[in-house]
Amino acid sequence: MKKKWSTSLLCLLMLVSLVATGCNFSGDKGSSSAPGGTAPAADGQQAKKESVINLSFENEIKDLNQFSTSDNISFSVLNNVSEGLYRLDEKHEPQPALAKGVEVSPDGLTYTFTLRDGIKWSNGDPITAADFKFAWLGAMNPQTSKGGYAFILSDYIKGGAEYASGKGSADAVAIDAKDDKTLVVTLNQPTPYFLRLTTFILYFPLNEKFVTEKGADYALKPENMLYAGPYKLTSFDPASGATLVKNENYWDNANVKVEKINLKVIKEQSTALNAYKAGELDRVMLSSADVDTFKNDPEYTTDIEFRTNYIQFNTKGEGTSNLNIRKALQLAYDATILEQVILNNGSKAATGMIPVQMSGVDHKSFRDLQGDLIKADAAKAKEYWEQGVKELGKAPQLKLLVPDDSLSKDLGTFLQSEYKKNLGIDVTVETKTVKARNQQMDEGNYQFGVTGWGADYDDAMTYLDLWANHTPYRGNYENPKYDELIASAKKEVDETKRINMLLEAEKILLAEDAVVSPLFYRGNSFLQKPHVKNLIFHPYGSPVEYKYATVE
Template sequence: MLAAPALAGGHIPADVTLAEDQTFTYRQLDEFSSVDPGVVEDVSGSEMVRDLFEGLMSQDADGNLVPGVATHFEANDDNTVYTFTLRDNAKWSNGDPVTAGDFVYAWQRAASPALASPYQWYIELMSIENGSAVIKGDKPLSDLGVKAINDTTLQVTLSAPLPYFPQMVTHGTTFPVHKATIEAHGSDWTKPGNIVSNGAYVLTEHLPNERSVRERNPMYWDDANTTIDKTVALVINDENVALTRFLAGELDRTEIPAGQFPRLKEEYPGVAISFPRLCNYYYTFNLSDSGPEVFKDVRVRKALALAVDRKIITENVLAGGQPQAYTFTPAAVAEFTPPETEMAKMAQAERDAMAKELLAEAGFGPNNPLQFDMIYNTSDGHKKIAVAMTQMWKQKLGVEATLANMEWKVFLETRGNQDFELARGAWCGDYNEASTFLDLLDSESGYNDGKFVNADVDGLLEQAKLSTDASSLYTQVEQIIAEEMPIIPIYHYAGVYMMDSDVGNWPVGNVEQNWYSKDLYKIAE
């Protein structure tokens, strides 16, 4: 298997006149988790990591694989050994060559118990040979199934055949890191002035919770085909403030506030846009030992899921083209059609009636109302959805849910430590295959924050890794989720943005929304 050749730089049409100032400025909701490829765990951080670092493979504007540091790859007959050939002109920002050994070091580091990365499980998910044992500390890092044959040849051995493995190496966890820089600076290695990266940009400024700046890396192998000189990310917690700043010309891109897309589409045609994204939005029950006993009752979980009127949320609260969700996996996933669940077939009145019956059977009613706490990370949109859900439950079922919002990093820690009862969740696919979503509900997943455990789900997901056509297995997993309801699917994402008309080549056709500043350009107005 060979990767198709492609230019890394964004194609600029002949009739386009470029702006003199090639600065792209966009809004982030929260401070990113990290720009360390081995540690980053959120969308905002991953956007930055894709600019600062480059992995073996990248994606084009439609989500197709294109060469990154690797010019091409080959697989053996059963897809258990992948060999990547690296370009010989890839350099770090300090001028050092990027070698296969840099990838070996980065992957071993991501798997190491010492780093304890929140994304450590991704190495195991990739089915890299001995990944599980290395992560647990039962085998040394050197036993991980990745080795440098020479400086430009990287060989990866898998414990199971994964035909979609090349898609997985577009994810930040698999990007190389500069060993000497990490050893010299420790945890401060990602700070401006210290960081050495191999992507199209270098980090030149970072003011936590305010702004970060990345500027062109002259050592990048394809710098000649890069147009954007500087990308600025501004942290703006209030989406309405962000919209005001966009309309004032301070931003090139921002998310449209919940419910405002229809109006803005009329007022700013071509600037207000909506397109499918490979992400889901849900609430997860804490089913761990520390979770409330009431949520151990599947009747309670089902009742709450049934009583959520998703149409009101998608059409009235959000109004941005988001599809209602009755499965965990979005329909936008390649080669997968989510099954139509029993809940999806019912009218909302029927769902409400069943919810009342189930909650009554579980022992809750007017004289014994169900009570619990639910948390979400600070955002006006998340608040509106949470308020709508609690009002639906209160009016239909007499449920008393207490809301609490948290700053992003505190929220991640609270949810990850199972210090919650019901918590907002969202996931954007790390690659375009159903397992990127369903593996979150594997009992061993590092992001199974609700600690749902189901042996049948684990078994089906394990079978899927060995199957040439896993669609029927994924369907069975979705059916179990619909029966057990460890999570409440709410909707599947759309990219609902205000996008300045002078931004060229934004990848609306890439459902993963893996965008790279090097592929963009600013048009003269």
């Protein structure tokens, strides 16, 4: 955060997630850098505006391998170059996509999907039910699933948990490609949001022959991928960006209006804003310092998402293995400063893990039902710190791990200042690329770090079951009571009882065990060129849709 809170933060308030703040990847050869791209006139004819949108990401495109990816930026690309049985529409509701429909058994356990006629991969091969079975099994197979996301299938599909643990066989997983157009899946328990799950990246199909042939090179460059979605890649560099063009073999190609999406990685928000002003970018996120300047601009608007940014503690880390040290670090910063002074963009100070608008029960949100779990208390934080130091025998030397985008760096500086002010301690901020940060956390090589989670579907379970997996990234957290609550909630058919279990689980995770510490629920302020219409940003699941966009 440089030295003044009001000058930087929120930089790209999308931490690892939102997508579209465009950038000039110029369009076709010979096009100008004007927004949307204007081709030069030929033979005296009036110039024709190309259907191009220029966007950007605030961090590198980490991984386009469906079996190993786990970040929102990669999800945003994959969501537009592929597709599931269902796709979220403009109102964030699941609609038939590669499937033309589904029949659900009376007990709510068996889903029979029928694929559309004539659907094809980008190379012309037919997309079949077997492609879904291969992808779903691969996402659960402990030998191929590397992104920590196997649970989003294995927790729901009968036989999936055993297969994902290495104790069961693929044949016992209840996924049946009855013929090329019929896919039957049986669930462990009724899951009202299962169709929403099928819109998520790990539920997309993969062509087994193609993936096998490419081996370790799969998804490393455009020609090493097949595409089933509205777009396909023509260029891709993780550190600099990507280019997407319409997929001529997409079943709904006629309704995809934008011919090309140019993406570029721009980590510094000020650089992105300058590109927007220069007409090289069609959308840009605003920092808190810029919101007041542009809030009356006709190109200014806001959106919301189900995303919580938070601190993850390593329960086996030096110093952070102590409960009182973690509780001290939870209470020693004032998140309202983030909301009111630093972010200034509609984001809200977080008092729990679950965002404010996520569904609960009885027409109340989950947050309303739970209330505040964590609020700043400098005096109490000091007491916890002193008790923790006494138990450890010395004050721990702490290092906070953060990604290298502008927002995260400012968050690190903010926390560093708050800990100095309220605990009298010096915390070192370690800045890494997202990929390097993720690797350190995956290896358990950290004490605590700034991270975030965006909802995959509209239910508190999309957050809370993360800590039942006992991974280093989730702090090596293990609590049998917590695990039992999550497992029981997944089987409970009474919605009130189920939500009460999740309320108790959130309380254990934050207030009792201090495994995470909430920072803020994310809102976004941005500028968007008026000629760009219908860029859809979902508050959960795959972050952005280019399919519905138009250029006027």
